[in-house]
Amino acid sequence: MEKLTKLELELMNILWRLREASVREVREAIVDRKRPAYTTVQTVLLRLEEKGAIRKTRKIGNAFMFEPAITRKSAYRRLFDDFLELIGGSPRPLVAHLIESGKLTLEDLKALEKPAPKKGTKR
Amino acid sequence: MEKLTKLELELMNILWRLREASVREVREAIVDRKRPAYTTVQTVLLRLEEKGAIRKTRKIGNAFMFEPAITRKSAYRRLFDDFLELIGGSPRPLVAHLIESGKLTLEDLKALEKPAPKKGTKR
DNA sequence: GACGCGCTACTACACGTGTCGTAGCATCTA
DNA sequence: TAGATGCTACGACACGTGTAGTAGCGCGTC
Numbered sequence: 201m202e203k204l205t206k207l208e209l210e211l212m213n214i215l216w217r218l219r220e221a222s223v224r225e226v227r228e229a230i231v232d233r234k235r236p237a238y239t240t241v242q243t244v245l246l247r248l249e250e251k252g253a254i255r256k257t258r259k260i261g262n263a264f265m266f267e268p269a270i271t272r273k274s275a276y277r278r279l280f281d282d283f284l285e286l287i288g289g290s291p292r293p294l295v296a297h298l299i300e301s302g303k304l305t306l307e308d309l310k311a312l313e314k315p316a317p318k319k320g321t322k323r
Numbered sequence: 324m325e326k327l328t329k330l331e332l333e334l335m336n337i338l339w340r341l342r343e344a345s346v347r348e349v350r351e352a353i354v355d356r357k358r359p360a361y362t363t364v365q366t367v368l369l370r371l372e373e374k375g376a377i378r379k380t381r382k383i384g385n386a387f388m389f390e391p392a393i394t395r396k397s398a399y400r401r402l403f404d405d406f407l408e409l410i411g412g413s414p415r416p417l418v419a420h421l422i423e424s425g426k427l428t429l430e431d432l433k434a435l436e437k438p439a440p441k442k443g444t445k446r
Numbered sequence: 447g448a449c450g451c452g453c454t455a456c457t458a459c460a461c462g463t464g465t466c467g468t469a470g471c472a473t474c475t476a
Numbered sequence: 477t478a479g480a481t482g483c484t485a486c487g488a489c490a491c492g493t494g495t496a497g498t499a500g501c502g503c504g505t506c
Contacts, residue, residue: 205493206409213411223453240495242454247493262453262503276410280420283406286329287399288336291427295418295435297403304414309432312418328463346483363465365484370463385472385483 201270201278202251207236207244212253212268212275220257220267324393324401325374330359330367335398338377338391345386 204212214229215221221229227241245266248254255269284291298304327335337352338344344352350364368389371377378392407414421427 207494209409236494237496238453239497243495244493246455262501264454273416276416277420279406279410280417283402284426286332287402291421292431292435293396293399294403295421295427295431297400298414298418299435303407304418308415308418309435312415312422312432330464359464360466361483362467366466367464369485384474387484 201274202253203278203282204248204251204253204275208248208251208253209275209279211241211244211248212272215254215266215268216272220265222260222263222265224263226266324397325376326401326405327371327374327376327398331371331374331376332398332402334364334367334371335376335391335395338389339395343380343388343390345383345388347386349389 210230211226214226218225218229223238223242223245226245227235227238230236245254249256249266253268253270253275254266257265257267259265287294295304299306299309333353334349337349341348341352346361346365346368349368350358350361353359353364368377372379372389376391376393376398377389380388380390382388410417418427422429422432
């Protein structure tokens with residue numbers, strides 16, 4: 201699977217949440233920052249399609265609807281592994297940093313030690 | 324601090340290890356893959372200097388020697404935070420993936436829970 | 447059925463990054 | 477000291493990514 205960029209990831213997150221959306225809907229869903237131009241979103245969505253990360257489903261009016269063609273998990277896995285390689289293969293310093301900076305608490309770790317916290321936190 | 328790219332990181336890692344090195348020495352230290360051209364290494368080293376990540380120390384013959392101007396820790400911190408933002412701020416899926424894939428064992432976590440394993444594992 | 451608005455398709459462009467070549471100067475050697 | 481070797485300085489280029497504009501077609505509305 202091709203690697204996704206920052207902006208591509210942002211749009212993928214919207215699509216994973218909405219399940220299916222048009223260019224306009226994806227753009228409207230960007231709320232925490234200045235929205236890029238309509239055609240910017242369109243371009244990136246097209247690139248995502250070329251990369252095989254999303255696909256067109258149907259048309260509503262003259263607008264295409266898009267849906268994810270890959271799972272969030274598989275996309276993230278790719279990112280994780282790439283990142284691991286970037287920092288030399290060992291996750292230790294990363295985890296140490298997370299704990300040090302308080303981004304990951306001991307409670308989190310304890311929860312993760314167990315098989316799985318309970319399926320249902322997704323969506 | 325500016326963000327470092329993959330290749331820049333690779334060269335930084337060599338410099339952090341050698342403490343001080345010339346363009347040639349840095350290039351020679353690349354062993355696990357096809358060495359880039361001499362001038363490629365030179366160019367990237369120059370860019371690293373512009374970014375303030377390394378500095379020239381002295382000349383040996385007509386060759387400059389370079390040394391790191393930033394710590395590995397601070398460079399990594401920048402990467403970690405950027406990466407966290409990329410995956411939406413939560414380290415949970417990351418840690419879950421690490422455990423799942425066996426890259427991080429429960430023993431690692433236990434060791435990290437304690438204040439610090441002992442200063443001296445560096446270098 | 448004509449019109450307008452919105453959507454698609456295509457093009458374009460700047461910047462970062464990995465990659466390298468060339469020119470010319472400096473240094474060491476014979 | 478003159479030549480060879482090696483280093484620096486600088487330029488260049490392709491590709492990915494974020495960004496947007498324009499042309500033109502089609503759908504829904506009146």
